[in-house]
Amino acid sequence: MDGRPVTVAWKPPARSDTDMTGRVKRPDCRNGEVQTMTSITRRAALAAGLATLADPALAAFPDRPVRWLVGYPPGGGTDVLARLVGQSMGARLGVPVVIENRPGAATNIAAEAAANAAPDGTTVFTAGNETLVFNPALYKRLPFDAETGLRPLGLMARFHLVLCTKPVGGAATPAEFLEAARARPMDYASPGIGSPHHLAMERLARDLGIRLNHVPYRGLAPAMTDLVNGTVEAAVLDMAAGAELIRNNRVRPLAVLSAARLDGLPNLPTAREAYGLQGFEAYAWQGLTAPGRTPDDIAARLSADLAASIAEPAVQARMREIGLDPLSGGPEQHRAMITAERALYWPLIKGLGLSLD
Secondary structure (H helix, E strand, O other), X not given: OOOOOOOEEOOOOOOOOEOOOOOEOEEOOHHHEEEOHHHHHHHHHHHHHHHHHHOHHHOOOOOOOEEEEEOOOXXXXXXXXXXXXXXXXXXXXXXXXXEEEOOOHHHHHHHHHHHOOOOOOOEEEEEEHXXXXXXXXXXXXXXXXXXXXXXXXXXXXXXXXXEEEOXXXXXXXXXXXHHHHHHOOOEEEEOOOOOHHHHHHHHHHHHHOOOOEEEEOOOHHHHHHHHHHOOXXXXXXXXXXXXXXXXXXXXXXXXXXXXXXXXXXXXXOEHHHHHOOOOOOOEEXXXXXXXXXXXXXXXXXXXXXXXXXXXXXXXHHHHHHOOEEEOOOOHHHHHHHHXXXXXXXXXXXXXXXXXXX
């Protein structure tokens, strides 16, 4: 519908000034035309129906469950976050939000499925800095267009990262860690090449002027196991996965890589405080995306419901319980985050000569 009044040509009635229902016709002298409420309602409904048939995007949304793709296995922080926010969004949308885990290829399998899905709002995808910041620099060719294949809908949360060492025989303070690393390159674990944990450690090493030996694992769980056992000397852990190990002294936390100290670990210094690295902060963060060609009105609905879900006190409380920091910010803030982190990490990735092709 274009919003203009629907009119019908008026001819003087032959017998009466009333219509078949007995309602009086009210002449409108504009251009010799007259309207009735009955004719307007009927024709407006017809026009709306024809517009909906012509453009399915204008149909009632959503009309079926929403599929939420996650590029990691069930049970991890990314999966838990999707289920938490998805439950709230489902209540707002009036349809179930179904989590579908498609792990593999550094989230590219799930990202490709999302980019190629029908752009009707019934498929969304958790896309964080690993998908939209790191992978475009780590892969010469991606199975989706990193610029246009996914449409940012808004930010969800960030994962605080903590520099940790093995519990026995490892560096016990930030100063000891720096001294040991200067003496010889120490082994450190990560959940994989190009993960936020890996690149945060490499940023820290670069800024401290030290060299470390990277030992990539297939996921954070085996990396943490080997850190606890002393097989590797250090690792960057996120609080969603590593909080229990940190609080129970099964690993040694040295510094948090966030801009400020964490409420749950008030005695743990930041990297800025421990090493004098002004401006240093690193996180793993995540946002929600839809297929790139998703219509504006549907994307706006998803963004609004996402923002409202993130703002729920119960959702925020649960996020903090599992070590996440809720992030507010719509599509523009999401895009700005991607742009800012690409400027920060792409030179680092290039300088390290990292490639996953």
